[in-house]
Each structure stands twice: as structure tokens, then as C-alpha cells.
Amino acid sequence: MESLTELEQVALAAPINLADGHPRHMPTDGQRRIVDRLTELFDAAESEAFEQLEQRAQRAFLDSLGQRSAPLTDGRVFSLYSSSVATTVLATCLLRREARVALIHPTFDNIHDLLSGAVVLEPVAEEALAEADLGRLGRGAPTCLFVTTPNNPTGWLLDQERLERLASACAAAGHLLCLDTSFRGFDRRAQFDSYDVLERTGVDYVVIEDTGKLWPVSELKLAFVAVSAGLRDEFGHAVRDVLLSVSPFVLRVVEELAADAARGGLERLHALIARNRAATLAAVDDIEGIDVPDPDARVSVCRLRFESAAEADRVRRELAGAGVHVLPGQQFHWADPAQGGRDLRLAVARSPHVMDEALRRLRHVASRRSPVGEATR
Amino acid sequence: MESLTELEQVALAAPINLADGHPRHMPTDGQRRIVDRLTELFDAAESEAFEQLEQRAQRAFLDSLGQRSAPLTDGRVFSLYSSSVATTVLATCLLRREARVALIHPTFDNIHDLLSGAVVLEPVAEEALAEADLGRLGRGAPTCLFVTTPNNPTGWLLDQERLERLASACAAAGHLLCLDTSFRGFDRRAQFDSYDVLERTGVDYVVIEDTGKLWPVSELKLAFVAVSAGLRDEFGHAVRDVLLSVSPFVLRVVEELAADAARGGLERLHALIARNRAATLAAVDDIEGIDVPDPDARVSVCRLRFESAAEADRVRRELAGAGVHVLPGQQFHWADPAQGGRDLRLAVARSPHVMDEALRRLRHVASRRSPVGEATR
Numbered sequence: 001m002e003s004l005t006e007l008e009q010v011a012l013a014a015p016i017n018l019a020d021g022h023p024r025h026m027p028t029d030g031q032r033r034i035v036d037r038l039t040e041l042f043d044a045a046e047s048e049a050f051e052q053l054e055q056r057a058q059r060a061f062l063d064s065l066g067q068r069s070a071p072l073t074d075g076r077v078f079s080l081y082s083s084s085v086a087t088t089v090l091a092t093c094l095l096r097r098e099a100r101v102a103l104i105h106p107t108f109d110n111i112h113d114l115l116s117g118a119v120v121l122e123p124v125a126e127e128a129l130a131e132a133d134l135g136r137l138g139r140g141a142p143t144c145l146f147v148t149t150p151n152n153p154t155g156w157l158l159d160q161e162r163l164e165r166l167a168s169a170c171a172a173a174g175h176l177l178c179l180d181t182s183f184r185g186f187d188r189r190a191q192f193d194s195y196d197v198l199e200r201t202g203v204d205y206v207v208i209e210d211t212g213k214l215w216p217v218s219e220l221k222l223a224f225v226a227v228s229a230g231l232r233d234e235f236g237h238a239v240r241d242v243l244l245s246v247s248p249f250v251l252r253v254v255e256e257l258a259a260d261a262a263r264g265g266l267e268r269l270h271a272l273i274a275r276n277r278a279a280t281l282a283a284v285d286d287i288e289g290i291d292v293p294d295p296d297a298r299v300s301v302c303r304l305r306f307e308s309a310a311e312a313d314r315v316r317r318e319l320a321g322a323g324v325h326v327l328p329g330q331q332f333h334w335a336d337p338a339q340g341g342r343d344l345r346l347a348v349a350r351s352p353h354v355m356d357e358a359l360r361r362l363r364h365v366a367s368r369r370s371p372v373g374e375a376t377r
Numbered sequence: 378m379e380s381l382t383e384l385e386q387v388a389l390a391a392p393i394n395l396a397d398g399h400p401r402h403m404p405t406d407g408q409r410r411i412v413d414r415l416t417e418l419f420d421a422a423e424s425e426a427f428e429q430l431e432q433r434a435q436r437a438f439l440d441s442l443g444q445r446s447a448p449l450t451d452g453r454v455f456s457l458y459s460s461s462v463a464t465t466v467l468a469t470c471l472l473r474r475e476a477r478v479a480l481i482h483p484t485f486d487n488i489h490d491l492l493s494g495a496v497v498l499e500p501v502a503e504e505a506l507a508e509a510d511l512g513r514l515g516r517g518a519p520t521c522l523f524v525t526t527p528n529n530p531t532g533w534l535l536d537q538e539r540l541e542r543l544a545s546a547c548a549a550a551g552h553l554l555c556l557d558t559s560f561r562g563f564d565r566r567a568q569f570d571s572y573d574v575l576e577r578t579g580v581d582y583v584v585i586e587d588t589g590k591l592w593p594v595s596e597l598k599l600a601f602v603a604v605s606a607g608l609r610d611e612f613g614h615a616v617r618d619v620l621l622s623v624s625p626f627v628l629r630v631v632e633e634l635a636a637d638a639a640r641g642g643l644e645r646l647h648a649l650i651a652r653n654r655a656a657t658l659a660a661v662d663d664i665e666g667i668d669v670p671d672p673d674a675r676v677s678v679c680r681l682r683f684e685s686a687a688e689a690d691r692v693r694r695e696l697a698g699a700g701v702h703v704l705p706g707q708q709f710h711w712a713d714p715a716q717g718g719r720d721l722r723l724a725v726a727r728s729p730h731v732m733d734e735a736l737r738r739l740r741h742v743a744s745r746r747s748p749v750g751e752a753t754r
Contacts, residue, residue, distance in 0.1 A: 003614065003617055003618065005617040005618070005620075005621050006613075006614070006617045008621050009617060009621060009622070012427050012428070012621075012622065013426065013427070013428060020621055022621065035416055035419055035420075036416055037416075038415035038416045038419060039412055039413055039414075039415045039416065042412055042415060042595055043412075045595055046595060049390065050389050050390070051389070051390055081458040081459065081462065082458065082619075082620065084618070084619045084620055085458065085462060085465075085619065088462075088465050088619065092494050095494055096494075110617075110618050110619075113618045114618050114619070117469050117472055117473075117495075118494075217626075218419060218422055218423060218624050218625050218626035218627075219622065219623065219624035219625065219626070219627075220624055220626060220627075236383075237380065237383065240380055240382040240383045240386060240487075241380065241382070241461070241487050241490045241491055242459075242461045242462065242465065242487075242491070243382075243459065243461055244382050244385050244386060244389075244397055244399065245386070245389065245596065246596065247595050247596035247597055248595050248596065249594075249595035249596070249597060250595075250596075250597075
């Protein structure tokens with residue numbers, strides 16, 4: 001089975017690419033004004049001390065998402081090229097700890113793939129995480145939980161109350177709590193001050209924050225990884241195996257984009273995603289046999305559920321034939337791909353006219369049901 | 378013992394940083410004209426198909442360094458964020474192969490650190506590699522060779538004849554040959570058409586090419602990894618665990634910088650490095666007890682060898698006290714740090730006035746010999 005990113009790579013050249021969750025809509029006027037100043041930002045970055053520049057970019061980004069208690073001034077936030085690079089660094093730490101990891105299920109498959117080389121993984125369902133029911137993690141006797149929140153593809157999340165419960169349970173059990181919050185920017189319900197909660201519970205933690213899903217700026221992005229005090233030296237050492245520093249220029253661009261987000265850019269992004277999610281729901285509303293399993297999600301990806309895996313597969317293939325690439329559901333269910341067989345995932349961080357044309361073709365393909373014999377083959 | 382990159386990180390805030398090998402000299406006029414066009418390059422990148430953009434940047438860079446037979450059109454050159462990220466991807470492939478790796482000794486320590494989590498490593502000396510003497514690799518029965526060429530910190534390299542011999546020996550033995558050519562740009566003797574040699578011998582290979590050491594452009598850089606036909610799918614799958622694509626914008630910038638290098642930028646870089654290496658040699662020429670172990674090297678780092686490890690350590694510490702940070706030699710000798718005890722490594726990709734002031738302080742510190750009792754303690 002191909003990985004999701006391999007399928008996304010094929011879609012890069014497609015007429016309409018709803019495969020990857022990267023932001024591919026038109027930049028807003030505010031973002032455009034920043035792109036118009038790239039040379040100025042390059043020069044500004046070169047003329048400033050790196051540490052100061054880095055801390056200001058981290059502050060601007062984390063503040064814009066409500067993370068005011070992030071441990072910035074304590075040397076506990078690290079800048080990396082991307083959230084996936086951050087996950088590889090985390091994997092080396094988990095390997096050295098000989099950790100056994102309970103990983104959220106389903107989630108994007110590369111998290112599983114990057115960790116599975118280093119540690120033993122067992123799946124944990126969103127419901128068990130919501131209830132902080134560590135008893136349900138039984139068999140593998142995990143020493144670490146890894147949670148994508150908000151989750152990709154479901155949009156499920158740990159709100160403040162759930163995070164508090166889960167972090168407290170992990171602290172009591174001595175488990176390391178790892179969070180991938182790459183989709184935090186899309187959902188205000190994930191923008192409470194997580195670090196205040198984490199620090200109060202005393203849990204050991206690693207949080208991977210990501211600028212890469214939010215702004216359509218040619219993949220100029222960073223991950224910021226925040227860790228609890230006890231993990232600073234261990235994680236910092238692993239970071240320095242991979243890089244000396246990220247680009248000062250990219251830090252400066254991120255700072256400007258975060259300031260724009262705080263000045264209303266985030267609302268504009270939320271409006272676009274809400275518009276495209278609503279258009280998706282409307283497009284399939286009158287088509288029999290298509291459900292929307294996550295109606296309350298606010299992330300930039302949207303699942304559709306079909307009556308059967310064969311029908312989901314037919315729609316995905318015929319849609320690709322019509323020039324529109326989306327992702328299948330199987331690979332997200334890394335421990336049991338069949339569970340995702342009826343799902344397709346559509347990326348909705350796209351310009352409205354692109355989204356609407358894709359949905360027009362989806363309606364056409366999905367309405368043209370295959371003969372029963374073929375669909376159930 | 379701290380890693381070299383941890384020491385480099387401390388030096389980022391130093392008054393004079395000769396620690397890291399990153400390019401920190403003033404941009405040339407040609408490079409400056411490219412920086413002045415960043416917004417234009419951003420827009421150009423956004424308006425073009427990714428595959429075409431990527432292949433043109435790879436072509437421009439590899440051609441500028443004489444690598445005309447690199448397997449570009451065969452989907453066998455992958456773009457990554459950096460050479461270190463490329464090494465982590467390679468590590469996952471080597472882990473899956475359960476490879477036993479003979480790694481060049483000495484070399485920059487993070488190569489060892491990134492691979493050692495995944496595979497068993499044994500050291501192999503430059504002399505054995507030069508003679509393609511695989512018999513000297515004895516004990517660990519390696520299945521893979523990893524060679525940094527030109528090497529960091531020594532500047533030693535595989536010229537065409539040596540590469541041909543080594544690749545043929547690896548092909549005959551069934552060994553995978555991995556090359557890190559990050560410093561290729563500095564030395565014309567490494568700019569013969571390596572891929573023509575590699576393909577002719579039929580060896581399995583992975584070559585990590587790197588734009589990151591050459592141009593002072595705020596860490597806007599990429600690694601390009603070329604692999605032999607048999608490794609395309611295996612390496613490509615591992616790449617897609619880490620990223621979907623690099624930044625189109627950075628690809629466009631790299632293409633322009635490579636074109637500038639081909640138009641004379643490389644000669645200007647070579648002149649700067651030669652000037653700073655000569656200044657370094659001249660600065661220590663009349664100081665007793667300092668040797669230059671690599672007089673023929675052309676890379677952007679330069680070793681000095683002292684009479685004793687204690688004296689090297691004294692000079693490094695007092696130099697840091699005088700605001701000039703350089704690297705110690707021990708960590709490069711990852712299998713036997715004591716071998717590097719007498720060495721210091723100076724980065725010379727710096728503007729002449731910075732280099733000269735650093736050398737002035739070095740002369741002052743190195744001439745002020747410590748009492749014998751202290752130096753031999």
C-alpha cells in the first residue's frame with residue numbers, strides 16, 4: 001500500500017489537487033503585502049542577533065494561537081524545518097528511552113511510519129483519550145502517549161478539560177505526553193493556553209507546533225517544539241544532531257505572518273475553511289449513501305463516508321480520472337486499514353472556485369452509482 | 378562531551394564566530410542581485426509546475442559542479458531540506474537493510490550521531506578509502522561504506538581515479554556506497570562527473586549533494602540526493618515519510634544562485650576561501666608549535682595542529698575568552714576522540730576583515746604560551 005504522502009505527490013501534478021493538507025488557496029491581501037517585502041525581511045533578519053529573532057518569531061506565532069505560557073524564555077522551544085522533521089527528532093529521543101508508545105488511531109500515516117522504526121506502537125482511540133482512560137491502553141504497557149490534536153483527518157480534539165484530565169493521568173502514571181498540534185490554528189477550541197494546563201499538571205511533555213498548515217507561502221514554514229523542563233537537554237541534544245539553526249529569513253517571515261494572523265488573518269482563514277466545509281456538505285447532502293462523519297470538525301481536511309469500501313474506491317478512482325485527487329481512508333487507520341475503507345479525505349484549504357469545481361465533479365461521479373454487482377465485488 | 382553543533386550553537390552569539398562551516402561572508406554583487414528579486418522569484422515559483430521547477434533547479438546546481446550525468450530525468454534525484462535531513466532519511470533505509478556501515482574517520486560528528494541510532498558503525502581511515510582497500514574493513518563485515526568527500530574537517534577527497542577504484546571494489550563486494558559531497562563546491566578536484574563514474578561501475582549508491590555550504594543567503598538551502606536505479610523506490614518511500622515537497626520558492630532561489638555560480642560566482646568563492654586559508658597559514662607560520670596538517674585542502678574549514686592537546690585546549694578557551702569561537706578536534710574523531718585532541722578547526726567562509734581580526738586575536742593568544750607545568754597538566 002502506498003503511503004498517503006506518496007499519493008499526495010502524484011496529486012501535485014493533477015489538474016485539481018484536494019489530496020494534501022498544505023495551504024493552496026490564494027494569499028490574502030495581508031499575506032500578499034508580506035510577500036511583497038521579502039527582500040526587506042531578508043535584510044532585517046541578517047541585521048539582527050539570531051536568538052532575539054528566533055524568540056520573537058516563536059512568541060508571535062504561539063501568542064497568535066493563545067499559547068501565552070509556552071516556555072520561550074527558558075530555552076525550551078526549539079525551531080525545526082517542519083513538523084515531520086520534529087517527529088524524527090522525537091523518534092530518536094523515544095528510541096533512547098526505549099519508550100513504548102500509544103499512538104492515536106486513526107491519524108496521518110507518516111507519524112506512525114516515522115515512529116515505528118524507533119519504538120513499539122499500539123493504537124489508542126480518540127474516545128479513550130477523551131476519557132483519559134489509560135486503563136484501556138493495557139497490553140503494551142506504554143510509557144508514552146502520542147496525540148494529534150486537533151486530529152487529522154477527523155478534526156477531533158482535546159479541549160481544555162480533556163487535556164487537563166489526560167495530562168494529569170499521564171503525570172500520575174509517569175507517562176510522557178507528546179502532542180502534535182499542527183492543526184491548532186484552524187480551531188479556536190484548541191487555542192486555550194495549553195502550556196498553562198501542562199505545566200500545572202507537572203506532566204513530562206513534548207508539543208510539536210507547526211506554522212506549515214496555515215499560510216499559502218510556498219512552503220516557507222517552521223515547526224516549534226516545546227518541551228517540559230526535564231526534557232530540555234535531552235531533546236535539545238537530539239535537535240542539534242539535525243540542525244544548527246533554521247533560516248533567520250524564514251523566522252522573520254513567520255513572525256510577520258503570525259502578526260497578520262493575530263490582526264484578523266486567522267478569522268479570514270477560518271471563514272474560508274468554514275465556507276469550503278459547508279460547500280462540501282451541501283454538495284453531498286442530497287446524494288444517497290454519503291455521510292459526513294465529522295460534522296463538527298473545523299480543520300482544513302474533511303472526511304466523506306460511503307456505503308462501502310468498493311464505492312469509496314470507485315469514487316476516488318473515477319474522480320482522479322476526472323482530474324480531482326483526494327486521499328483514501330485506509331492509511332489513516334494504520335493499525336487496521338479496513339476501518340478506513342469507506343472514507344475519503346478532501347483537503348479544503350483551497351480557493352473557493354477550485355473547491356466548487358472539484359465538488360461539481362464529485363457530485364457527478366458520486367451520483368453515477370456503479371451497478372450493484374460491481375460495487376460489491 | 379558536547380556535540381560539535383552544540384558548540385556551534387553557543388558560538389552563534391559570539392563576537393567572532395569561526396565555529397560553524399556555514400557561509401557567513403558578505404554576499405557578492407551577483408548574489409545580492411538575486412536577494413533583491415526575492416518577491417519576483419516567489420511569484421515565478423508559484424506560477425510554474427512543481428516538477429519542472431524542481432528538475433531545473435537540480436540541473437542548474439548539479440551542472441554548475443560538473444555533475445552532468447546525475448540521473449535527473451529518471452526520478453532518482455530527491456530534494457530535501459538539508460544534508461542532515463537527507464542523512465536521517467538514509468539512516469532509515471540502512472536500518473531497514475540491517476546494514477553494517479564503515480564510516481570515514483574522522484568526519485563531522487553528526488553524521489556518526491545520526492547513523493549510530495540506526496546501524497552498527499565502524500571507522501575507516503581516509504588512507505584505506507584512497508587505496509580502496511576493503512580488506513582493511515575486516516572485523517564488522519560491513520555491507521555499506523559512507524564517505525564524506527571532500528571530507529570535513531580534513532579536505533581530503535576522492536578524486537576521479539580513487540572514486541573509480543573504490544566504487545568498483547564496492548560493486549564487486551556488493552557494498553552500498555554512500556557519499557556526502559556537501560563540500561564539493563569548494564574543490565574543482567571533486568567536480569569531475571561522479572555519476573558517470575558511479576554508473577559505469579554499476580555500484581549501488583546514494584550521494585548527498587548540498588547547496589547549504591556555498592552561499593550566504595540566510596540558510597535558504599536544499600539537499601539533493603541522487604541514488605542508483607535499484608534504490609529509487611526504497612529511498613523515495615523513505616523520503617515521503619519526511620516531506621511532500623521542499624519549497625518551490627527555495628528551489629527557484631537555488632536555481633538562480635547556481636546560475637550565478639556557473640557565471641563566475643564559484644571562482645569568486647574559491648578566491649575568498651584561498652585568501653582566508655592563506656591568511657591563516659601566514660598568521661601561524663612564525664609561531665612555534667602550530668602545524669597545518671592539511672596544506673593542500675581547499676574546503677571552507679581549516680585545521681591547525683598544536684604541540685599538545687592541553688595547548689590546543691588552552692588556545693581554544695582563551696580564544697573564546699577573546700570573543701573568537703572555533704571548534705575542538707576531538708569530536709571529529711568519533712571512534713577515538715583523543716586522536717583529534719591537538720587540533721582546532723577554523724571556519725574560513727567569512728569576510729576578510731572578520732577573518733583577519735580573528736587571526737590577529739589567535740596570534741595573540743597562541744604566542745602567549747602557558748607555563749610548561751600548566752600546558753602538560
